[in-house]
Amino acid sequence: MLIFEQNKKYSYRDPAAYIENGVIYLFFTLVENAEDRQYFYVAVSKSTDFINWSKPEVLTEKDNLKNYSSPGNVIMYNGEYYLCLQTYPRKDGQIYGNENSRIFTMKSKDLQNWEKPVLLKVKGDISECDMGRMIDPYILDDSNKFICFFKQNGVSFSTSNDLINWEFQGFTECGENVCVIKENGEYLIFNSPDNGINIMSTKDFKSFENITTLYLNQQNKPWAKDRITAGFVIDTSSISPYKYAMFYHGDNEDNYLFGASLAVAFSDNLATWYESP
DSSP states (O other): OEEEOOOSSEEEEEEEEEEETTEEEEEEEEEEEETTEEEEEEEEEEESSSSOOOOOEEOSOOOTTTOOBOOOOEEEETTEEEEEEEOOOOOTTOSSOOTTOOEEEEEESSSSSBOOOEEOOTTOSSOGGGSOOOEEEEEEEETTEEEEEEESSSEEEEEESSSSSEEEEEEEOOOEEEEEEEETTEEEEEEEOSSSEEEEEESSSSSOEEEEEEOTTGGGOGGGSSEEEEEEEEEOTTTSSSSEEEEEEEEOOSSSTTOEEEEEEEESSSSSOBSOO
């Protein structure tokens, strides 16, 4: 089900959702086609029914050398909300985010007003220039620790007890835009290969099993003809007849680079997906 469809001025990508008090907060990358270039922002829209969404509100600054984007997810820690995100610098006509791309968190007390982003030092006590290109963060609150996943050498992962001090743990072959949920002692890793939304599983982040790749009836969606990607899965049993919702974006770059639309699907078992809530 479409939420926001791209137009000549705006494109919508990389969804991440958070639910509180019956309200769905949908964070995403807003791509603006302005003047002779594109600008990336993190934006948010709200809904109570998955159908009616508020006008997107931009949360980050306009700066092509930062291009804050790709929100990963929201977690709560010590009474504050933390949203992880990336920078995606595109200098002098570069097509993709350059080697200065890094990952950050920004925090809020009310999901409305957000402080400035702070660098995530997920590779420990090394300088920022030695961290390497990293994008697409996702932070899992896993019992007594946090696990941050990010795109570098497939997917890399680091652990922390306080969201400040991190210890790098390793990496494995994987697609981008990782989202991780834990069920029955097993971690399900949703990720995006060249096309589709892949699901991997692991119990220990040492051995991994490929389960399936979802395409969500892509052949019937002209707005997603180039790619189905960036699946974000969340438990919606508190506000929906279905247990899960998957937010994702579909690429159609006929008119411009990074052209994409946001959509959502629903499921009870993570295998069969429905378009209507």
